[in-house]
Amino acid sequence: MLNLFETIIHEHDQRLVALALGICAISTLTGTAIAQMSMKADLVHRRGWLILAGVVTGLGVWTTHFTAMLGYRNNLDIHFDLSVSAYSLVLAIGFTVAGGLVGLQGKERGILAGAFVGVGIAVAHFLDMHALRFAGSVVHDPLITLFAGAVGLVLAAWAGHLLLRWRDQIFAWPAAIALSAAILSFHFIAMSGVRIVPAEAAVEMSGWTASVDELATIIVVAFLLMLGAAVTYTWHSERLARATARQQRRLIHTLETLRETQDHHRAYIELNPQIAWVADRYGMITEVAPLWGELVGLPREASYGEGWAKVVHPDDLPLVTRHWRAAIEAGDGDSADVRYRLRMSDGAFRWYRARARPRHDAEGNVVAWYGSLEDIHDQVLGEEALRSSEERYRLASRATSDVIWDWSFQDQRATWAGAYKKVLGYPELQSETDFDWWLDRIHPDDRSRVLTSQSAALKGGAEYWHEEYRFRIATGEWIDVKTRCVIVRDGDERPIRLVGSMLDVTQQKTVEAELNWAALHDPLTKLPNRTLYRKRKRAAIDDARQSGGSVALIVLDLNNFKELNDTLGHAAGDRVLEQTAQRLLESLPHTASVARLGGDEFAIILPELSEPDAYAGPMSYVSTAMEEPFLVGDTRVPVNFSAGVALWPRDGEDPAELLIAADLALYSAKEEMPGTFMEFTPTLRGASERRSQMLFLARQALEQDSIVPFYQPKIDLRTGRVMGWEALLRICSADGTILPPSEIQAAFSDSEVAVRLTERMFARVFADLANWRAVGIDPGRIAVNLSAADFRGPDLASRLQAHAEATEQGLSAIDIEVTETVLIGQLGPEVSRMLQELRKMGVMVALDDFGTGYASLTHLQEFPVDVIKIDKSFIERIDENNPKATAVIDAVLEMAMRLGMQTVAEGIETMEQARYLRARGCTMGQGYFFDRPLPACEVPRALSSETKGQWEVVRLRSLKSRTAP
Structure with missing residues (x-):
């Protein structure tokens, strides 16, 4: 510091030092003022003012350095290299101009601008020193030089910072002082570290040099330039002042006009549902609409300043304060838009939205804030409900496999969310995609349909759009997807947004296809089932109707299939059905349709018949194929079939009518010529009509309660005593005519009607039994016939028990008669169980019509049978002179005797038949030889006459033969 003082006081001419100080002050004040003006100008004119400020400042730096160097005392003859001096001037101006353009234009960085000026000062100083020409050399102290550079750079940077800080003041004089200090301190501190070393030899002056006097002249010129700049700036400031005065006059006139409309504005504010308010430049409320006090119960005066915050919800106040301060500091209204809750006069809180915009003066400074409060309580509640709904949907979509997408028509981009990684696998879906990305991954066969469907929904004003199509995922595979979306439209009903989901339904489609196939196909043979058969039959008929051709409908049934099932088992039966299906498919043309209708029944549709x-x-090919025995395991099983054929349109216009015709032909083939084809004829329809008439008669008899039992006695062939009765169904018509069961034969094949007939017989038999016993007559055991339908439900025993309890009777006098087909049918195991249950209740089981079906000794051992009834067809053949005619009867009687079973011979009509059966050990006989079926009212008379004596053998011989009426 002492060295610096000595340098300034003793080594410099104080008059020139003072001149240097003056030049430096004028240049820095002028440059700072011009730079300050540039920051108030618009962007178009700012650059010009910054260049001018840089030129003045750079010229001042250069002039100050050389003026101080002229005042440096020495005994040397000093000249100056003008070329180096020119370089010094150019660089000084260049760095100061660059500092202004870099640091004060656009995003303002004052420190950076000052740093550029500081570098210019250093460059100018050292170039100026290098321009010295004298007999000797200059030696610099490195530490002092570095210190001078640091001080000058820091002061220059600080000057740039002060310029920005004081930019809004009238004059940024601190910045000018700091810049002057940077220029002077750098020069004089650096000069304090300079030592001149004289040389003995004189230095030859060459090139473009100038003496001290010449340089002084140059400095004077530079000083005049700076004075010119100062005068120019002063003149411009004066012009601006006059312009400002004119603006003030216009502003006063505008304010007077504004005052005239102020009352109108207040009236409007008071009627506006929004609450208007005004704040000063610092954000302090200065005015608020009267509606504010009415809503919050706070006087307007108490709300001025920051008083309004008293009614803001405590949870919202920090957010509101933060937003309001940010808006004030930024000086714009982008941050002055916030929502919060206000406490109303009744203590409840409501949501409001506060918005504000600043008003700027001519210089761009904020002078006031104008804002409004809008009641958005209902809107916020709706938004919260929507967010809750969207959150539930988002969580639901995460729990499922929905891919969520959102398409913007304005941006022509789609965003993705949900399970897109899991379902689609594309990493690019983390960002937005365009329309072509989605379109390129739709299956080419589906693309046109999807685009057409979407276009129709968008143009048709629809609210929703949905479609199913195939989509290629990242692995290259195709999946089935279901897309659903909401179409968001603007006020002109133009679509602006699509928000929807994409769901992978591949597995669902597969399952649906399997279910559809299963619903339309037989699981065993894989053939179409009855449902698909109906569809194909109707389609074939529709095609034939257009082409004028014919359609053949063939219904095919395997003969003796039940016997095969019973002998070889159901597994063998299934193999036969599978092979039958395969042979039919191989034998028929590809245009034919083969279906399994159920059981062993198949149907064939032959379309396009000319x-x-x-x-x-x-x-004929089918017949040939079916002639070959079926292979079941190692067993070759011969199977033949019967078939009925109906032709469209000859045998029926309607598909259902055509099937009936084919069924009638099949039934006729099975009854008349098993193993053949039979074509439908009109005569077969008469048989169908006869069946319908039988069903009608049976139902009518049930409704009119005309079903009655007639009782035929069963006689002990050894003693002649009546052992029991068989209850035979009869129909008593309105005119008193008694009809046999053959008149309703078809009803016994109808499950519903057959069970109702049995129930009516049970009710009548137990009622008759109760009446007989009430008068002291014991009729013995009563046999009732059952059909296969009675065993299809599990409640046979409970039904029989209910009738017994209703009449207070037991079951020990009841026999149940069943046919062989019931025992060996598909319900065989269940029938056996129910018969065992009935036997435990005291019921005896009789096997009716033995020998006419397929029962075997094995069945008699497996099923609970107590009585065997020999069919009438065998009794009619009895001829003592023909052993073959009685072989079957003899075998049955011998078998029953060995099995310990009772036997009943049906249809005995002659003395010879009765005598033969008695001699062979038959237990009981039944037929017109003894008595015809009697109504219930005649049973007591028959029993009372029989009690006078038993039917002895002599009496049997004396009786004449009786035949049926």
Whole structure:
């Protein structure tokens, strides 16, 4: 510091030092003022003012350095290299101009601008020193030089910072002082570290040099330039002042006009549902609409300043304060838009939205804030409900496999969310995608349909759009997807947004396809089932109707299939059905349809027949294929079939009518010529009509309660005593005519009607039994016939028990008669169980019509049978002179005797038949030889006459033969 003082006081001419100080002050004050003006100008004119400020400042730096150097005392003859001096001037101006353009234009950085000026000062100083020409050399102290550079750079940077800080003041004089200090301190501190070393030899002056006097002249010129700049700036400031005065006059006039409309504005504010308010430049409320006090119960005066915050919800106040301060500091209204709750006069809180915009003066400074409060309580509640709904949907979509997408028509981009990684696998879905990305991954066969469907929904004003299509995922595989979306429209009903989901339904489609296949196909044979058969039959008929051709419908049934099931088992039966399906498919043309209707029944549709009898050719191949025995395991099983044929349109226009015709032909083939084809004829329809008439008669008899039992006695062939009765169904018509069961034969094949007939017989039999016993007559055991339908439900025993309890009777006098087909049918195991249950209740089981079906000794051992009834067809053949005619009867009687079973011979009509059966050990006989079926009212008379004596053998011989009326 002492060295610096000595340098300034003793080594410099104080008059020139003072001049240097003056030049430096004028240049820095002028440059700072011009730079300050540039920051108030618009962007178009700012650059010009910054260049001018840089030129003045750079010229001042250069002039100050050389003026101080002129005042440096020495005894040397000093000259100056003007070329180096020119370089010094150019660089000084260049760095100061660059500092202004870099640091004060656009985003303002004052420290950076000052740093550029500081570098210019250093460059100018050292170049100026290098421009010295004298007999000797200059030696710099490195530490002092570095210290001078640091001080000058820091002061220059600080000057740039002060310029920005004081930019809004009238004059940024601290910045000018700091810049002057940077220039002077750098020069004089650096000069304090300079030592001149004289040389003995004189230095030859060459090039463009100037003496001290010449340089002084140059400095004077530079000083005049700076004075010119100062005068120019002063003149411009004066012009601006006059312009400002004119603006003030216009502003005063505007304010007077504004005052005239102020009352109108207040009236409007008071009627506006929004609450208007005004704040000063610092955000302090200065005015608020009267509606504020009415809503919050706080006087307007108490709300001025920061008083309004008293009614803000405590949880919202920090957010509101933060937003309001940010808006004030930024000086714009982008941050002055916030929502919060206000406490109303009744203590409840409501949501409001506060918005504000600043008003700037001519210089761009904020002078006031104008704002409004809008009641958005209902809107916020709706938004919260929507967010809750969207959150539930988002969580639900995460729990499922929905891919969520959002398409913007304005941006032409889609965003993705949900399970897109799991379902689609594309990493690019983390960002937005365009329309082509989605379109390129739709299956080419589906693309046109999807685009057409979407376009129709968008143009048709629809609210929703949904479609199913195939989509390629990241692995290259195709999946089935279901897309659903909401179409968001603007006020002109133009679509602006699509928000929807994409769901992978591949597995669902597969399951649906399997279910659809299972719903339309037989699981065993894989053939179409009855449902698909109906569809194909109708389609074939529709095609034939258009082409004028014919359609053959063939219904095919395997013969003796139940016997095969019972002998070889159901597994063998299934193999036969599978092979039958395979042979039919292989034998028929590809246009034919083969279906399994159920059980062992198949149907064939032969379409496109040009002639009605064209079906014969394909069916001949079927016959040939079916002649070959079926292979079940190692067993070759011969199976033949019967078939009925109906032709469209000859045998029926309606598909259902055509099937009936084919069924009638099948039934006729099975009854008349098993193993053949039979074509439908009109006569077969008469048989169908006869069946319908039988069902009608049976139902009518049930409704009119005309079903009654007639009782035929069963006689002990050894003693002649009546052992019991068989209850036979009869129909008592309105005119008193008694009809046999053959008149309703078809009803016993109808499950519902057959059970109702049995129930009516049970009710009548137990009622008759109760009446007989009430008068002291014991009729013995009563046999009732059951059909297969009675065993299809599990409640046979409970039904029989209910009738017994209703009449207060037991079951020990009841026999149940069943046919062989019931025992060995598909319900065989269940029938056996129910018969065992009935036997435990005291019921005896009789096997009716033995010998006419398929029962074997094995069945008699497996099923609970107590009585065997020999069919009438065998009794009619009895001829003592013909052993073959009685062989079956003899075998049955011998078998029953060995098995310990009772036997009943049906249809005995002659003395010889009775005598033969008695001699062979038959237990009981039944037939017109003894008595015809009697109504219940005649049973007591028959029993009372019989009690006078037993039917002895002599009496049997004396009786004449009786025949049926």
